Amino acid sequence: MxxxxxxxxxxxxxxxxxxxxxxxxxxxxxxxxxxxxxxxxxxxxxxxxxxxxxxxxRDEVTFVASSKAEAIRIAAFLRPVEDTAVVRVKDSVVVRWTAKSQSMRxxxxxxxxxxxxxxxxxxxxxxxxxxxxxxxxxxxxx
Incomplete structure (x- = not known):
C-alpha cells in the first residue's frame, strides 16, 4: 500500500x-x-x-479414538498413506509424525x-x- x-x-x-x-x-x-x-x-x-x-x-497429527481397538484400526489405515511417516499407538491415541520439508521454500x-x-x-x-x-x-x- x-x-x-x-x-x-x-x-x-x-x-x-x-x-x-x-x-x-x-x-x-x-x-x-x-x-x-x-x-x-x-x-x-x-x-x-x-x-x-x-x-x-516433524509435523505431528494426533487422533483420539474411542478405544484402543479403534486406535489400532486407525493406525493400520494411516501407515500405508505415507510410507515414510511414523505412526504410534498409545492406549486410544494415535500419533502420526511426518518429516518436515527441507525444500528451499x-x-x-x-x-x-x-x-x-x-x-x-x-x-x-x-x-x-x-x-x-x-x-x-x-x-x-x-
Whole structure:
C-alpha cells in the first residue's frame, strides 16, 4: 500500500554445495546401514525422513479414538498413506509424525543447516560411527 512501511528481512539462500554434501552424506549413511536395519529403509530418502522425524523436524497429527481397538484400526489405515511417516499407538491415541520439508521454500539457510547437522548426527549414531564422521567422510568425496 502507498505510504505503508514494511520490514524486509534478508533471505540468504543455502549453497548448492551444502545441499549436495548433505545428500551425499545421507546416501553414504544409508549404504553403511547394518544388515539388520537395511530392510527398514529401502532408500536413502526413507532414512533421511526417518532421521528428520527422530531429530524433531516433524509435523505431528494426533487422533483420539474411542478405544484402543479403534486406535489400532486407525493406525493400520494411516501407515500405508505415507510410507515414510511414523505412526504410534498409545492406549486410544494415535500419533502420526511426518518429516518436515527441507525444500528451499520451506527452510532457509540456517534452518537447513540445523536440520542437516541433526539428521547426520542421528544417522552417525544409527550406524555406530563417531559424531561428525559422515560429514567429514562425504565431504572428501563430494
Amino acid at each position: 502507498i505510504g505503508e512501511r514494511y520490514i524486509l528481512v534478508e533471505h540468504e539462500a543455502r549453497s548448492a554445495a551444502s545441499h549436495a554434501h548433505y545428500f551425499a552424506c545421507v546416501r553414504d549413511g544409508w549404504s553403511n546401514l547394518p544388515e539388520d536395519l537395511a530392510g527398514r529403509f529401502p532408500t536413502p530418502d526413507h532414512l533421511r525422513k526417518w532421521a528428520l522425524i527422530r531429530a524433531g523436524y 520451506a527452510m532457509g539457510r540456517d534452518g537447513f543447516q540445523r536440520s542437516k547437522d541433526a539428521v547426520l548426527s542421528v544417522i552417525d549414531e544409527l550406524i555406530g560411527t563417531a559424531p561428525g564422521t559422515l560429514s567429514r567422510e562425504a565431504g572428501r568425496a563430494a
